Amino acid sequence: MTTSTAxxxxxxxxxxxxxxxxxxxxxxxxxxxxxxTLFGVIATDAGLTLAQAMGFTxxxxxxxxxxxxxxxxVENASIAFVLLxxxxxxxxxxxxxxxxxPYLGAAPLWQRACIAYLNFDQTYITxxxxxxxxxxxxVSDRVAYFLGVATPITPFWFGMTLVGVVAGQAIPDAWALDxxxxxxxxxxxxxxxxxxxxxxxxxMSVSVALALVNMPAGTGLLIAAGAAMLTGALVEMWxxxxxx
Amino acid sequence: MTYSAAEIWLIIAIMxxxxxxIRFSFLGLIGDRAMPAFVLRLLRYTPVAVLPGMVAPLVLWxxxxxxxxxxxxxxxxxxxxxxxxxxxxxxxxxxGGAATLYALMGLxxxx
Numbered sequence: 001m002t003t004s005t006a007x008x009x010x011x012x013x014x015x016x017x018x019x020x021x022x023x024x025x026x027x028x029x030x031x032x033x034x035x036x037t038l039f040g041v042i043a044t045d046a047g048l049t050l051a052q053a054m055g056f057t058x059x060x061x062x063x064x065x066x067x068x069x070x071x072x073x074v075e076n077a078s079i080a081f082v083l084l085x086x087x088x089x090x091x092x093x094x095x096x097x098x099x100x101x102p103y104l105g106a107a108p109l110w111q112r113a114c115i116a117y118l119n120f121d122q123t124y125i126t127x128x129x130x131x132x133x134x135x136x137x138x139v140s141d142r143v144a145y146f147l148g149v150a151t152p153i154t155p156f157w158f159g160m161t162l163v164g165v166v167a168g169q170a171i172p173d174a175w176a177l178d179x180x181x182x183x184x185x186x187x188x189x190x191x192x193x194x195x196x197x198x199x200x201x202x203x204m205s206v207s208v209a210l211a212l213v214n215m216p217a218g219t220g221l222l223i224a225a226g227a228a229m230l231t232g233a234l235v236e237m238w239x240x241x242x243x244x
Numbered sequence: 245m246t247y248s249a250a251e252i253w254l255i256i257a258i259m260x261x262x263x264x265x266i267r268f269s270f271l272g273l274i275g276d277r278a279m280p281a282f283v284l285r286l287l288r289y290t291p292v293a294v295l296p297g298m299v300a301p302l303v304l305w306x307x308x309x310x311x312x313x314x315x316x317x318x319x320x321x322x323x324x325x326x327x328x329x330x331x332x333x334x335x336x337x338x339x340g341g342a343a344t345l346y347a348l349m350g351l352x353x354x355x
Contacts, residue, residue, distance in 0.1 A: 024334075027334070027335060027338060030338075046245055047245045048252065049249075052249075052252050052253065052256065055253070055256050055260075056256050056259075059256055059257070059259070059260030060256070060259045060260050060263050061263075062263055065259065065263065069255065069259060073245055073247065073252075073255070074245060076245060076246050076247075079247070079251060079254065079255055082255055083255060083258050083259060083262070086259050087259065087262045087263065087266065090262070090263050090266050090267075091266060092294050092298075093263070093266050093267045094266050094267075094269050094270065095287075095290050095293075095294060096267070096290065096294075097266070097267055097268065097269045097270040097271045097272075098269075098270035098271075098274075098283075098287055098290075099287040099288070099290040099291075100270075100271050101270050101271055101274050101275075101279060101287075102279070102284060102287070104271060105271065105274055105275050105276040105277070106275070106276040109272070109275075112268070112271050112272055112275075113268060113272065115271065116264060116267040116268035116271055116272060117264060117267065119267040119271075121295070121298075124291075125291050125295065126334075128290070128291055129291070129334075173308060176308065176317075176345060176346075176349060178306065178307060178308040179302075179306065179308070179317050179320065179345055180342070181302070182299045182302045182303055182317075182321060183320060183321065183324050183337075183338060183341035183342060183345065184338055185295050185298065185299045186295075186296075186299055186303075186321055186324040186325050186328065186337070186341065187324050187327075187328050187334050187335075187337030187338040187341060188291075188295065188334055189291055189292060189295040189296060189328075190324065190325045190326075190327075190328025190329050190337055191328050191329065191331075191332040191333065191334060191337070192291050192292055193292060193329055197289070198289070198292045201289045201292045201293050202292045202293075202296040203296075204293075205292065205293050205294070205295075205296040205297035205300075206296045206297055206300040208297065209296075209297030209298070209300050209301065210300050210301060210304065213301045221294070221297050221298055224293075224297035225290070225293040225294045225297060226293075228289060228292070228293030228294075228296075228297065229286045229287070229289045229290060229293045230286065231289075232286075232288070232289030232292065232293065233282065233285040233286045233288075233289060236285060236288075237285070
């Protein structure tokens with residue numbers, strides 16, 4: 001009891017929100033290490049210089065799109081096609097951006113710009129789950145929390161790309177680290193399934209995404225996500241009407 | 245790869261700017277202006293609408309097995325989801341899923 005009051009006196013709320021974010025973001029280091037290393041290795045194999053590989057990772061900072069672009073570059077696709085495909089992979093983040101508006105829209109523009117730069121799957125899902133669970137958070141607490149989540153993963157993402165470029169050796173396949181990513185994403189989203197509407201949305205997302213898996217980079221997922229959001233909203237309205 | 249250094253930098257720069265603009269889009273332009281109720285309702289389902297669809301093909305057709313269905317990875321995915329829903333805790337779900345993955349991988353190596 002005394003320790004907790006002492007803590008609140010020392011730490012301002014925004015600071016403790018930041019550290020809560022750091023704690024919740026720490027497990028993603030596990031995910032950043034194999035994938036960033038792999039990116040460094042593949043980028044070097046493909047013929048990118050150290051500066052280009054690092055420029056990619058720092059400026060784009062979006063794993064899936066980086067891998068997609070690199071794959072197409074190795075195949076000597078046209079520049080326009082590389083850009084279109086890689087940006088299509090990132091379009092889901094426009095949905096993330098929109099769904100953060102109710103929570104972060106009131107933050108100063110420069111803070112929203114920082115969050116936009118750091119808005120990738122891990123930071124987004126972790127933060128939105130916290131915002132939903134704690135509607136009483138202030139806007140500055142929310143910003144601090146988001147930056148906290150990004151703090152452990154970002155340096156590892158950059159640093160391990162560098163290690164991949166320099167060491168040129170990916171983590172052996174036998175470690176099955178390929179599957180750490182699906183496990184982490186599922187672990188992030190499962191606790192957010194709170195109602196029948198969420199179950200329906202998730203089921204729609206999976207079935208449409210699987211049905212459209214052969215569509216070009218990322219576009220099937222966009223359609224699946226749109227259909228799933230609509231499903232969630234409609235089921236929610238139907239449940240509200242039934243409850244009345 | 246046959247691009248010149250300038251072309252590679254062009255790809256990197258446009259991807260960087262484009263990705264930032266995608267992420268900034270709504271958050272930057274709408275700010276604290278109110279959004280229609282139905283849009284807010286849709287947006288509440290963003291995480292459960294995007295992630296399951298993103299992961300599903302990776303679970304059913306893992307790249308590591310060249311797209312061949314792998315019961316071990318499937319079981320790990322199911323365990324992760326169940327533990328996540330049951331405990332409502334991300335960390336327990338990750339640990340449970342990883343433990344299932346490695347335990348079953350060990351087991352199938354022995355058999």
